[in-house]
């Protein structure tokens with residue numbers, strides 16, 4: 194007799210739904226698994242046989258052949274144990290076992306209990322996209338809470354419990370491991386935001402996901418400012434958060450699902466490979482791990498020139514191309530870049546006693562490729578003289594305004610449009626300052642964010658003017674920043 198069950202495997206970033214076929218027939222007792230299993234899948238034979246025995250279920254006598262479809266793809270891991278056991282049960286049981294559309298994902302212990310697996314989000318997301326919505330897992334399995342709403346989840350203790358529940362469905366039990374890790378935004382943290390310009394900068398970058406670089410001497414609070422930006426970012430939509438979980442679980446089996454955007458802070462000694470990821474199994478690098486979140490490069494000029502050059506593709510396209518298991522694949526890498534840098538090797542150029550020669554400062558800034566600096570929307574020199582005039586109310590108002598502006602920018606893809614006068618002003622300024630096409634693009638994006646922060650339908654002239662203050666066309670070259678002196682920005686609009 195033949196029996197079937199669906200299982201799933203995750204190999205690196207790749208998920209595959211596997212149809213397990215079991216054939217039980219007369220003959221010399223023999224248990225064979227075909228369909229390119231590796232040794233970890235083949236070992237399921239011992240686990241399944243013992244699980245039957247300890248669950249009080251009769252293990253069929255005779256010849257058992259299990260085929261894993263598609264047979265052309267190599268399978269690894271213990272994810273298919275439960276699906277293999279259910280397929281054998283269906284092939285050998287005189288009474289039918291319902292749940293044909295259920296995907297069974299669990300390892301079996303020798304005593305028949307179901308062992309939870311790490312990294313189920315990627316499988317859940319794949320199933321959801323394929324329209325499969327019945328899932329059977331261990332009762333101790335951690336599963337992001339949005340899946341409980343999207344799937345019929347059968348949580349079972351052991352193999353016998355699975356059979357019992359498939360024949361006699363119960364009300365789904367409450368998930369004890371479900372953790373609603375909704376981030377309590379604690380803006381009462383002792384962030385020294387600096388002056389009004391810094392607070393405005395944070396709200397612009399948080400609302401529009403603009404790449405920013407903070408330049409200043411040691412101890413001026415660049416890293417704290419970058420951290421504060423992260424706290425101002427709104428929660429992710431559920432779909433984005435699930436995508437984030439699917440990637441994070443590959444490198445962190447204990448990752449707890451959260452709606453907060455991920456933040457990655459790679460060390461400056463990281464290799465280009467560590468940033469890009471890829472390899473045989475498509476292991477995510479820092480770019481992919483910060484997808485939908487923030488990539489924070491502290492002391493950006495300390496990273497190698499080659500590593501910084503790899504930023505070009507993800508900053509332009511939001512993904513990187515690589516080869517996974519021989520197939521060309523796109524790894525997502527839509528992150529917001531936040532960088533900090535000292536103004537010179539000693540750290541005090543333009544801020545006090547600097548012992549560096551101009552040539553040293555220029556050489557220091559040339560570590561970062563010009564095209565990468567040009568792709569950063571705002572390079573802000575943190576002014577040490579700025580007052581510590583942040584107030585709790587300002588921060589809360591700022592977070593609320595950022596959320597509203599993000600909603601405007603997200604739900605209306607074109608966002609606020611350039612009014613006629615603003616368009617004229619932008620053209621004129623770009624012409625006079627010989628702005629590049631990228632400058633023009635970035636200025637329009639900044640002005641759009643400023644209009645969204647103001648709750649305006651159209652981009653007005655003041656928005657263009659303020660955008661010009663934040664990003665002066667033609668001023669993003671390494672040389673210009675090497676010799677820059679911090680200036681107090683005169684900004685318009687509400688914080």
Ligand SMILES: [Zn+2]
Nearest residue numbers: 537539547549
């Ligand atoms: Zn110096």
